[in-house]
Amino acid sequence: MRSPELTAVSTPPVASRTGRTWRARAGVAVPHLILIAYVVVACGPIALIVMNAFKSRQAIFEEPFAFPTPSTLDLGGFETVFTRARFELYFLNSFIVTVSTVVLVLLLGSMAAFALAEYRFTGITLVSIYLAVGIMIPIRLGTVGILDLMVRLNLVNSLAGLVLVYTAMGLPLAVFVLTAFFKQVPGDLKDAARIDGASEYRVYSLALPLVRPGLAAIGVYTMLPIWNDLWFPLILTPGEGVRTVTLGTQLFLGQFVSDWNAVLAVLTLAALPMLALFIIFSRQFVRGLTSGAIK
Amino acid sequence: MTSAPPEGIGIDATAASEPAVAPAPAARPRRRFRTHVFVFIAPAAAIYTIFMVYPLLDSLRLSLYAPVDGVQTFVGLDNFVHLLSDDLLSDAFWNAVWNNLVFFAVHFFVQNPIGLLLAALLAAPTLKGRSTYRTLLFLPTTLSVVIVGFIWQLIISPVWGFVETPLLGQSSTALVTLALMSVWQYIGIPMILFYAVLISIPDELIEAATVDGAGAWSTFWRVKFPLILPTVGIVSVITYVANMNAFDLIYTVKGALAGPDFASDIMGTLFFRTFFGFQLQQGSSTMGATVATMMFLLILAGVLAYFFGWQRRIQSYQL
Numbered sequence: 001m002r003s004p005e006l007t008a009v010s011t012p013p014v015a016s017r018t019g020r021t022w023r024a025r026a027g028v029a030v031p032h033l034i035l036i037a038y039v040v041v042a043c044g045p046i047a048l049i050v051m052n053a054f055k056s057r058q059a060i061f062e063e064p065f066a067f068p069t070p071s072t073l074d075l076g077g078f079e080t081v082f083t084r085a086r087f088e089l090y091f092l093n094s095f096i097v098t099v100s101t102v103v104l105v106l107l108l109g110s111m112a113a114f115a116l117a118e119y120r121f122t123g124i125t126l127v128s129i130y131l132a133v134g135i136m137i138p139i140r141l142g143t144v145g146i147l148d149l150m151v152r153l154n155l156v157n158s159l160a161g162l163v164l165v166y167t168a169m170g171l172p173l174a175v176f177v178l179t180a181f182f183k184q185v186p187g188d189l190k191d192a193a194r195i196d197g198a199s200e201y202r203v204y205s206l207a208l209p210l211v212r213p214g215l216a217a218i219g220v221y222t223m224l225p226i227w228n229d230l231w232f233p234l235i236l237t238p239g240e241g242v243r244t245v246t247l248g249t250q251l252f253l254g255q256f257v258s259d260w261n262a263v264l265a266v267l268t269l270a271a272l273p274m275l276a277l278f279i280i281f282s283r284q285f286v287r288g289l290t291s292g293a294i295k
Numbered sequence: 296m297t298s299a300p301p302e303g304i305g306i307d308a309t310a311a312s313e314p315a316v317a318p319a320p321a322a323r324p325r326r327r328f329r330t331h332v333f334v335f336i337a338p339a340a341a342i343y344t345i346f347m348v349y350p351l352l353d354s355l356r357l358s359l360y361a362p363v364d365g366v367q368t369f370v371g372l373d374n375f376v377h378l379l380s381d382d383l384l385s386d387a388f389w390n391a392v393w394n395n396l397v398f399f400a401v402h403f404f405v406q407n408p409i410g411l412l413l414a415a416l417l418a419a420p421t422l423k424g425r426s427t428y429r430t431l432l433f434l435p436t437t438l439s440v441v442i443v444g445f446i447w448q449l450i451i452s453p454v455w456g457f458v459e460t461p462l463l464g465q466s467s468t469a470l471v472t473l474a475l476m477s478v479w480q481y482i483g484i485p486m487i488l489f490y491a492v493l494i495s496i497p498d499e500l501i502e503a504a505t506v507d508g509a510g511a512w513s514t515f516w517r518v519k520f521p522l523i524l525p526t527v528g529i530v531s532v533i534t535y536v537a538n539m540n541a542f543d544l545i546y547t548v549k550g551a552l553a554g555p556d557f558a559s560d561i562m563g564t565l566f567f568r569t570f571f572g573f574q575l576q577q578g579s580s581t582m583g584a585t586v587a588t589m590m591f592l593l594i595l596a597g598v599l600a601y602f603f604g605w606q607r608r609i610q611s612y613q614l
Binding site for chain 2: 028032039115146148198201229245250270278
């Protein structure tokens with residue numbers, strides 16, 4: 001963020017050798033010590049689980065902190081997972097639900113946000129408040145009504161039902177945040193397009209790429225709780241064929257609780273996709289949060 | 296409900312400032328009925344209304360009904376009277392409310408201060424390796440609660456032997472242990488929110504304080520902290536809402552019965568049991584709706600307290 005020249009200027013040049021007192025060195029080291037300590041707290045447990053998933057039962061208990069070596073390597077846990085449960089299917093279900101929801105939330109959310117940021121019309125404040133209320137009220141409180149509705153629409157045990165509920169859940173924040181982003185899109189660009197005779201839909205599609213950081217942040221923010229949700233799959237899609245990874249993991253763990261190899265393997269399998277995705281997209285996620293939402 | 300945008304990003308505020316920026320925005324097309332506005336907003340509004348607003352209102356409505364001879368009949372506030380006066384039910388209800396408040400308090404006093412500390416360290420301009428730290432510290436937040444519950448269940452299991460006492464098996468320690476597991480997972484949220492505001496503080500302000508001879512410590516408390524107070528409020532209310540409807544972790548680790556002996560029972564697990572039934576008690580959608588309505592009122596009370604108590608005060612200080 002800050003250019004190196006600027007930092008160099010703000011530190012007095014003489015202070016380089018004599019000024020490097022014990023205090024200054026501690027000032028550099030202490031933050032790193034605290035951060036590293038907390039990284040161990042945050043990532044240690046994850047590493048412990050992943051490491052031991054590849055070890056034999058004996059090694060898990062005798063040397064839990066050792067990396068798997070050729071002599072302790074044991075993939076039996078993963079075998080149990082795939083032979084005793086249909087995890088490839090659960091992954092596919094979770095994938096379909098998460099991707100469909102994220103696409104719907106980004107598309108419908110950005111359309112509504114564009115309109116709220118771009119036009120003036122009677123009732124705009126009311127519409128904005130109506131949509132924003134959902135940010136603060138957890139959708140779970142409406143579970144009785146949702147289950148009832150799903151039964152009537154014949155959407156119990158269907159992935160479409162989950163997608164619709166999650167889309168409704170994700171839209172309020174998406175609209176709210178993306179409206180702030182669309183307001184920062186320069187008016188010149190849109191007016192130029194209008195003078196050239198572009199329709200309002202065309203103007204929207206031109207403005208959309210300019211709010212990419214907001215879309216990325218909302219995408220990640222929408223995706224995580226959906227992939228990880230237990231409540232709605234448990235209530236709306238408990239059937240074997242439409243089970244999500246999170247529910248599948250929960251049921252599997254309950255069943256194989258004493259088979260440590262299988263438990264560690266399933267935990268590793270269920271955790272890795274989101275960990276990998278987050279590591280890839282974390283920069284966009286943070287940039288989206290820091291550039292638009294709080295200005 | 297007044298859900299006004301927190302930091303003055305109100306629609307009206309921006310609209311009012313528009314003419315000052317561009318002198319001729321009046322040239323924009325102002326037609327009679329603009330179909331595109333409807334096309335843009337209607338799909339989002341429809342899905343949100345049908346699958347969120349309507350079921351919520353329907354749940355609130357159902358809390359005023361009870362099955363009489365198999366037919367849902369309007370009974371006024373009977374369900375609430377029953378919930379609060381029946382010996383068994385009211386004990387379970389107040390136990391869940393109290394546990395839920397403890398669960399929230401642990402998050403409030405442990406998660407948010409640690410999140411703030413980590414954010415403050417990360418936001419220091421001279422820190423090396425910032426984005427690596429940021430990603431690693433946020434990792435637990437990306438995990439499913441089911442995974443978190445089991446990771447910690449394994450780690451603190453006396454079978455593995457890192458911890459001798461069965462922390463999850465004793466009623467005195469179960470709830471706080473579960474809360475700390477949840478803190479471990481969600482610490483990334485306050486951290487990233489605080490971090491976002493801290494790095495948006497203009498450098499001039501920090502430099503001015505440094506020139507005046509303020510050290511890092513007093514710069515933080517005298518300059519940065521007052522500026523992030525609005526975020527402290529937002530983080531607190533987010534923590535409150537998220538914890539008052541928590542469920543997944545406790546259900547994963549302790550099941551719907553939230554043992555031992557309901558020591559870790561919170562509103563979410565009570566709602567689940569009331570709605571779907573457990574052991575000998577039959578599930579009831581109307582009593583479930585009643586518990587959900589009570590959760591709604593508790594959450595609403597917290598959110599309103601934030602908007603009218605905390606946010607008003609903050610704004611008047613800023614002026």
